[in-house]
Amino acid sequence: MSELPGIVITGASGRMGQMLIKTVVASDKCKLVGVVERAGHDWIGRDIGEAMGGAALGVTVTDDALDAFAKAQAVIDFTAPAATIAFAGLAAQARCVHVIGTTGMTEEDLAKITAAARHATIIRAGNMSLGVNLLTKLTKMVSAALDADYDIEIIEAHHNRKVDAPSGTALMLGEAAAEGRGVKLEEVRDSGRDGITGARKPGDIGFSAIRGGDIVGEHDVMFAGEGERIILRHVASDRSLFAKGALKAALWGQGKKPGEYDMLDVLGL
Numbered sequence: 001m002s003e004l005p006g007i008v009i010t011g012a013s014g015r016m017g018q019m020l021i022k023t024v025v026a027s028d029k030c031k032l033v034g035v036v037e038r039a040g041h042d043w044i045g046r047d048i049g050e051a052m053g054g055a056a057l058g059v060t061v062t063d064d065a066l067d068a069f070a071k072a073q074a075v076i077d078f079t080a081p082a083a084t085i086a087f088a089g090l091a092a093q094a095r096c097v098h099v100i101g102t103t104g105m106t107e108e109d110l111a112k113i114t115a116a117a118r119h120a121t122i123i124r125a126g127n128m129s130l131g132v133n134l135l136t137k138l139t140k141m142v143s144a145a146l147d148a149d150y151d152i153e154i155i156e157a158h159h160n161r162k163v164d165a166p167s168g169t170a171l172m173l174g175e176a177a178a179e180g181r182g183v184k185l186e187e188v189r190d191s192g193r194d195g196i197t198g199a200r201k202p203g204d205i206g207f208s209a210i211r212g213g214d215i216v217g218e219h220d221v222m223f224a225g226e227g228e229r230i231i232l233r234h235v236a237s238d239r240s241l242f243a244k245g246a247l248k249a250a251l252w253g254q255g256k257k258p259g260e261y262d263m264l265d266v267l268g269l
């Protein structure tokens with residue numbers, strides 16, 4: 001029997017890190033071979049199962065990412081932009097598939113990811129769920145069918161610990177809406193209205209962000225016309241959704257040529 005692919009999870013103590021560890025441990029298609037946290041974190045050196053409050057898993061939390069990646073076939077990374085940029089170089093060096101869920105990256109960060117993808121298989125998406133990726137398809141379709149008399153507004157809601165806005169998902173949906181209209185999102189994006197903003201500019205795509213409590217992730221794409229509104233909605237109620245999508249991506253990426261892929265490639269949408 002051939003060896004199961006070994007997976008490393010970065011950001012091991014995070015909300016997504018812990019969910020990903022549970023998902024990988026529960027899978028019979030891969031094995032957990034490493035977990036990485038930032039230098040100085042008090043979980044470094046501890047068994048990850050015990051650190052998470054359960055039974056030992058025989059995997060020690062490390063801050064030596066390259067050493068962990070060298071023993072793996074894939075890295076699943078839901079951390080922060082600066083960490084993800086560094087991991088992209090290390091995953092390429094270690095010849096690991098790099099699955100990136102981290103959001104909040106700048107254009108400059110994304111250019112670095114594209115550069116790393118010349119030598120590595122990178123799968124990146126602001127949302128790894130099947131539902132949201134389907135919603136991007138629907139958004140593009142509806143946007144293409146309607147003219148600019150329908151104002152497009154994207155409204156997202158997340159928990160009170162989220163650090164970036166608009167969410168990665170909202171931006172994916174905005175890109176899809178812009179593509180449907182045949183325009184560039186950066187030319188029509190309107191985020192964070194406040195004060196005397198003036199009337200809405202026709203053709204703009206607006207973004208609003210709600211932050212509160214333990215909301216996992218909710219996204220509406222509203223097409224507001226004269227006398228009607230069409231609203232496409234996705235509600236995530238459990239983070240395991242994202243972790244299962246990320247693991248699917250890590251397995252799908254095995255043996256794929258270096259390049260930048262997304263969840264539409266993984267899901268065949």
Ligand SMILES: NC(=O)C1=CN([C@@H]2O[C@H](COP(=O)(O)OP(=O)(O)OC[C@H]3O[C@@H](n4cnc5c(N)ncnc54)[C@H](O)[C@@H]3O)[C@@H](O)[C@H]2O)C=CC1
Pocket residue numbers: 010011012013014015016017036037038039041078079080082083100101102103104125126127128129168242
């Ligand atoms: N694409 C998707 O489907 C989803 C993406 N996300 C994104 O994933 C990211 C993480 O989200 P959460 O888990 O909620 O955040 P979190 O704050 O709970 O976890 C982030 C973890 O990364 C760790 N970290 C930071 N720098 C590091 C470094 N240099 N080395 C190793 N570990 C490092 C932190 O210590 C922390 O444990 C965010 O950007 C979020 O938007 C979250 C859910 C779904």
Ligand SMILES: O=C(O)C1=N[C@H](C(=O)O)C[C@H](O)C1
Pocket residue numbers: 103126127158159162166167168169170216217218
């Ligand atoms: O930070 C989160 O929690 C989430 N982040 C992603 C995003 O920015 O869209 C995906 C999901 O909505 C949860």
